[in-house]
C-alpha cells in the first residue's frame with residue numbers, strides 16, 4: 001500500500017479524517033510478543049515509508065530530537081555477535097543459552113528500527129518534551145506497521161540501559177534508545193491482555 005504523495009509546504013491538509021478502519025485498528029491494536037515474530041518483514045520501500053510516518057509526529061519547535069538506526073539483513077547477525085559479547089562479558093555467570101538468546105535477539109527478527117532520542121539539552125524546548133517526542137515516534141511506527149500488515153513490538157531490554165550496547169549501536173553520550181521496534185509477521189495472532197479501564201484513571205477537573 002503506497003503512501004500518498006508527500007504534501008508540499010503550505011498545502012492545506014484535512015483537519016480530520018473520519019475513518020472507521022483507523023478506529024478499529026487503534027481499538028484492537030496489539031503488540032506481537034517477539035517470540036511470535038517471524039518473516040516476512042517490511043522490504044526496503046516499506047521501511048522507508050515507516051520511517052517517513054515515524055518522523056511525522058508532533059515536535060515542539062520542530063527540533064527533530066530523534067533519529068533512526070535500522071537493523072536489517074546481515075547487519076542483524078553482526079549486531080547480535082557484538083551484543084552477545086557485551087552480554088557475556090557483563091554476565092559471566094550466564095549460561096550458553098542466555099548468550100545465544102542475545103546473539104539471536106535481532107537476527108531472528110526480519111527488521112528492527114531503533115528509535116534514538118537525540119535531544120538538544122541547550123534548546124528552549126524542555127528535555128522532557130523532546131523525549132516524549134521520541135516516544136511518539138515509536139508509537140507511530142508501531143501503528144503504521146500494523147496498518148501495513150506487519151506484526152510489531154516495542155522493546156528496550158537491558159540494551160537500552162547499557163553504555164557499551166549503546167556505543168555499539170552508535171549512540172552519542174547525550175542520546176538514549178527510545179525503543180527498538182521489531183517488525184515482521186505473526187506466527188499466531190497475539191491474545192488480548194488485561195487492559196486498564198480508562199475511566200478508572202480519569203477525573204474531570206473541578207475546583
Ligand SMILES: Cc1cc2nc3c(=O)[nH]c(=O)nc-3n(C[C@H](O)[C@H](O)[C@H](O)COP(=O)(O)O)c2cc1C
Nearest residue numbers: 029030031032033153154155156157158178179193
Ligand atoms: C518504552 C517501552 C519499552 C518496552 N520494553 C519492553 C521489553 O524490553 N520487553 C518486552 O517484552 N516488552 C517491552 N515493552 C512492552 C511491549 O512492547 C508491549 O507494549 C506490551 O507487551 C503490551 O502490549 P500492547 O502493546 O499490545 O499493549 C515495552 C514497552 C514500552 C512502551
